[in-house]
Amino acid sequence: MLQSSELKLVNPEASEPSWQKELSDAIRSTEELDSLHWAFLRAPDFRSHPALNGKYRVLVPRAYLALIDPHDPADPIARMAFPGAAELDESGKMDPIGDLERKAAPRLTHRYTDRVLLHTTNLCPMYCRFCFRKNLMNEADENLYGGGFDEAFAYIRSQPQLREVILTGGDPWMLSDAKLGALLHQILAIPSIERIRFHTRMPVTLPTRVTKGLLALLESLVAAGKRVYVVTHFNHPKEITAASRLACKEITSRGVRLLNQAVLLKGVNNSSSTLRELFLGLEKMGVLPYYLHHGDTVAGAGHFRTSVEESLAIYRELRGTLSGYALPELVVDLPGGFGKVPLAELEKVGPGKYRHGKSPEAYFD
């Protein structure tokens, strides 16, 4: 078994800079979007709003941009990538799933007994307009991301019941291999941690990030005896490309389990036929559809949210048309940091488990 000191770092920064170059070439302002001269970008729903540039960050890698059909005013990829005036509607929550309420140490959310979320960075390769952390990631004082990692690791070491560390963000694969390797080195040194999980949308939004260096890091975690999971985030079948397929294949070939969590998004994937195509496509490329999330009540992303009834109706249409392993569980993160529950459970209100007598929608007030 490898020791933590044997984490494989392949020529950390210099050898494969293409993903960083792609990031520096990414679209990062509404003015740049306007320069594309795509007619539908000037339509009311996509019109650049000056206030948005300051309020929510904009970043779209050009390879992701290429997935957009500029002649389709309802293109689902454009809807996920481009800002719109609807984001200025602030009804909803800044921290819908209670990351801050369950903050146990700097950069650490402790919601479930045996696992913790480590908030590695507030940076992403693309700022998805629907993101449930879009407000926290924009915070000037970086409540979730401020502070060093020492206190976070001290907390993990002090909790011997912990078995899993989930590296999240932002997107943890925004860190260089050297920085990521340093964090993983510390995790490997905690004997009680058996599982290491990454929550990343890089295989979708910037698949070139899956470099030999990153793969070597993943491989050495597996060689060190850890079970390694990558949970990625495909929302639409158009996001399955030759590049994303290759990235996923490389990851799974290193002994890493690859799962997907999708979010039900109005105007993007809120139809059973779109989701069926997505889940079948993922299964075909070795990515297990894991969760389908009912949208959170996020300030600035309310326009993506389906009603509980619509989500359940779509899910009923999917049932029976997909093998069990291709059908993810439909879940919702309860506000207040109480964690995930199957959406259908909200209808079974009763004393003890959920607040008695509430209608499903009332949980999100």
Ligand code: SF4
């Ligand atoms: S990559 Fe993930 S964390 Fe980053 S903006 Fe998109 S959904 Fe949010």
